[in-house]
């Protein structure tokens with residue numbers, strides 16, 4: 001399963017979807033194939049024009065929009081934010097009054113900050129999934145309304161993973177990465193030691 005297929009698999013047929021940062025609207029194309037309407041938006045007019053020249057489906061509502069600026073209250077209950085950094089994702093959510101029942105993210109970085117800042121915005125992790133595409137790991141997180149007290153391990157390494165086998169593989173990858181950083185660094189790095197311990201603990205629990 002690639003990233004877009006994984007997002008698709010987490011969307012129900014009744015969900016009213018807006019995909020912000022849609023690029024060529026691959027997700028909306030998949031949804032349209034099962035007769036589901038969606039809004040696909042992107043900050044780039046060029047990107048949207050290119051998508052519009054390839055897409056004919058009346059089920060796909062393409063829009064140029066910075067974040068959720070052009071999305072009206074009631075138009076969507078499910079938000080997809082994929083292929084952006086955590087700070088962009090958080091900025092988009094801080095700049096809107098809209099609320100969503102479900103937010104599916106695939107952030108490029110800082111998943112610990114994402115979990116924590118989403119909690120401040122009253123969105124808690126419902127489930128997570130590690131996806132491997134072109135030999136790279138991607139961290140998909142589904143948020144729902146509410147907040148919770150996360151442990152340090154949950155903030156750093158996530159929780160409620162759908163694909164345990166892939167999660168283990170990802171943890172092994174991280175362990176190897178942090179051990180290599182530790183080996184090549186002369187200075188003591190407490191954060192790396194903490195992460196190595198958390199990963200080892202988590203690996204033993206799985």
Ligand SMILES: C[S@@+](CC[C@H](N)C(=O)[O-])C[C@H]1O[C@@H](n2cnc3c(N)ncnc32)[C@H](O)[C@@H]1O
Pocket residue numbers: 003020021022023024041042043044047065066067068081082083084088092106
């Ligand atoms: C790497 S692409 C990701 C495409 C697709 N969502 C995916 O996961 O494969 C990131 C897209 O986000 C768009 N983008 C970046 N910042 C944005 C913002 N503030 N509002 C809307 N779109 C944005 C970019 O123009 C680009 O098309």
